[in-house]
Amino acid sequence: MTDPINRKGLRPKFWENISLRNLTSDEWEALCDGCGKCCLNKLEDEDTQDVAFTSIACRLLNCDTCRCAQYDIRKQFVPECVVLTPETIGDVAYWMPETCAYRLLYEGKSLYDWHPLISGTAETVHQAGVSVKGWTTPEFEIPEDEWENYVIEEPGT
Numbered sequence: 668m669t670d671p672i673n674r675k676g677l678r679p680k681f682w683e684n685i686s687l688r689n690l691t692s693d694e695w696e697a698l699c700d701g702c703g704k705c706c707l708n709k710l711e712d713e714d715t716q717d718v719a720f721t722s723i724a725c726r727l728l729n730c731d732t733c734r735c736a737q738y739d740i741r742k743q744f745v746p747e748c749v750v751l752t753p754e755t756i757g758d759v760a761y762w763m764p765e766t767c768a769y770r771l772l773y774e775g776k777s778l779y780d781w782h783p784l785i786s787g788t789a790e791t792v793h794q795a796g797v798s799v800k801g802w803t804t805p806e807f808e809i810p811e812d813e814w815e816n817y818v819i820e821e822p823g824t
Contacts, residue, residue: 703733
């Protein structure tokens with residue numbers, strides 16, 4: 668199989684030997700596995716910081732592609748959307764999905780075999796059952812005071 672990562676001009680296996688702070692912007696973006704779990708609305712206990720995922724997706728999530736429909740300008744539509752950077756990962760890693768590459772690398776762990784950087788294809792995240800493809804509910808369909816009724820276990824954990 669041709670290594671699609673090298674065709675994108677990224678350093679080979681950069682995630683294994685370059686710190687998050689030293690990644691290029693393209694390498695940083697390539698870490699996203701496309702699962703869409705970060706776009707699920709979450710409920711957080713303010714006292715314990717325990718985070719519960721819901722099956723309710725951000726209004727900008729395309730549930731077929733598991734990608735943000737307005738990624739580059741998402742803060743215009745969803746001001747509370749977190750822009751993840753090497754500088755902010757330490758503050759938000761606890762609520763990122765347990766399978767998220769950003770969180771895994773921040774915690775000194777390895778990527779899963781289904782991650783597109785390893786498998787060479789974006790489809791493996793869906794084939795592994797780790798993505799939210801096809802089963803979320805758009806947030807505008809559920810009143811926020813009912814979100815507790817939609818708490819789920821994080822897919823793929």
